Amino acid sequence: MYLVSRRVSQLGKTPSRLEWIATLTRIQQTLSTTRKVMRSGKFVAFFQQAVRTLAGAGGDEVVRVLGAAHKLGMFVFMAADTLGLLGTTLALVRLRNPTRVARIGQRGWMYALIAQLLSALYQLRGLALRNADLQRVRRHVGKTGDVMGERECAMEEQAIRTQRTGLTRQLTASVLDLAIPIKGLGILPLNEGLVALAGSITSLMGVQDVLGKAAG
Template sequence: MSNLVYAAATSLSNSKPMDKYVQYTNSLMGRDKLFRFGQYLARLLVYLLGRRTASHGKSSSLVEWLETFRKVQTTLTTTRKVMRTGKFVDFARQSVKALTERGVDEVGRLLSAVHKAGMCIFMAADTLGVLGNTLGLVRLRNAQSVTRWGQRAWVAALVAQAAGAAYKLHNVGLRQADLQRVRKHVEKTDRLGSRECAVEEQMLAQQRVAANKQLVQGVLDLAIPVKNLGLVDLNEGMVALAGTVTSVMGMRDAMSKASAGAAAKAK
């Protein structure tokens, strides 16, 4: 019996799913995206259970589940804020780097820098909130004002992200149109040129997919701060669903980066 248990445990620990899980959870980004998914999924379930309670009346089980998911949402929200305390320094550095990035035109650099600067201010406000409201290490005269400034900066960052993605799509579309015209001329006479065009087309297709994903994430995430600021009267369920969807997208990105990092180390 002990041999069977040992064999099963060994097989499980060496399995690919276990390797993927370890790679993912070893990454701070991976854990943050996982917690974010739990946070917004719990928020969505709170909304759905609240509607069910309102239409069918309160029951002990529904109230218990409602309180459980509220606690999950609150705990994960606080946990994520603590985890990214001080992250604003990294975004400040990224903003400066974006302004001097090579191979990107002025518009692209400016939008990238605005996105990073907005996230820097948002994260700085979050850090102040953790130090003041959560840990009580700093006295904030107007904590609500700090939070609102952070949310406004998040709105600016997401607008810049979406605008940057739309700008990339525009440039990719122009380049693809030029490439199609070039390929028509070289397709029959220059095989090497045709292959080079095919390689660039594949690269542009990948850039289009990445830009589309960035645009969708930016637009969906924008629902969260505009709801918090009261700029748009959005349904709570829509906001929670938007956060859940972008969390899944972020988890997939984190998994890809974790796998790429593990593969690089293996080499």
Template sequence: MSSAKRVVLAAANSRALDVYVGYTNLLVGRDKACRLGQYLARFLAYVVARRIARQGKTAGLVAWLATLAKVQQALGTTRKVMRAGKFVNFAQLAARAIAAAAPGDDEVAWALGLAQKLGMCVFMAADTLGLLGTTLALVRLRDPAHVARVAQRGWLCALAAQALLAVYQLRAVSIRAADLRRVRSHIEKTDDAMGDRECAIEERALAVQRAGLSRQLAAAALDLTIPLKGLGILPLNEGLVALAGTATSLMGAQDVLSKVVSA
């Protein structure tokens, strides 16, 4: 076998290439990559705009600003197309949550989960309507700006519900961890080896759950800055908002990548 053929075979069977193909085959993976590019372009545009404000306009800086604006718009439109119609999925999830409600369920967690799904349904529906009416001009909208505001409000409600649910579940984990510490203290006095192993297993499970919920809370809190600024509720710095979006995009891409690697 020739050296060139060996190189080609090695490249074709590369684990890195397998991971890349697996990642890009997923719609959510492509969406997270586009989102990362979108918010990174937004942050770089902020940096360039600040430089122009300090140093004055130059041909190079103006060209960079125009390019970054085009990248941001193109990736934003691409993401809108990829998620068009996804509001049906969130409507279905909300309907299933309502249908599956039972008297013994945790009502707070159920209500917050339902609010998150309904908020995302509103966001996605208004987002799809805006795509059809503004970008593609397939339907006529009386007030496109109002549709965009409805989308932002839906997203804001979904993120707020997600953050509150994470806080609520973290509190439940903390209560369970405190109970487990009391059980472990009793087990240590009785020298129960089997009970000690069971406590150790549950402690590890709680640690994993706490880490996941903390990550969820951090992502929701960072993403909240985007609709809060978009709706004019808080006068947040454009650079900080862009960085927040970049950070949560990286977190989302990492989550998808970890699933592809472990598959």
């Protein structure tokens, strides 16, 4: 929509072009409402996941806490999103300050993404240390000619590579998505076109993940 509006402004606003923009705007609003309806109520699941994550035993403590922080942030975002849907879009409940509710939701999303980003960075650092240890072991195995040890090292190297790919993808998505609440909260004056592009990229990444799981 941003690019279309810019293009129409450059070419000149004729009645047909304005009608076209109005139609695209209605489609965009309908899609936005549909997404909100489909994810309404998900805040309950995120809260339950946060509680389970905090109550869980074992694993890395930092990853566990950051994972719970991500789930709690998403709980706030989804709860505010559902309230906005009921109060603003469907007018089923009365909200005294819908703008404040929306900003609270944006903050929750921003904190969730920051927690996810920090978790990915922390785990990538852990993988780097793990890979360094593996290379030392591999050099020793190479000197001794241990074939079985070489196979185990190769399997471990593949596991590290797979985890690194997933975490890098998660990190990229978090950074791109972070532009949306940062723009919405007015923290940085980001270009609307760049924000829309970032959202489109992460949406395509999400579709790719869903298709990959379906194919698997």
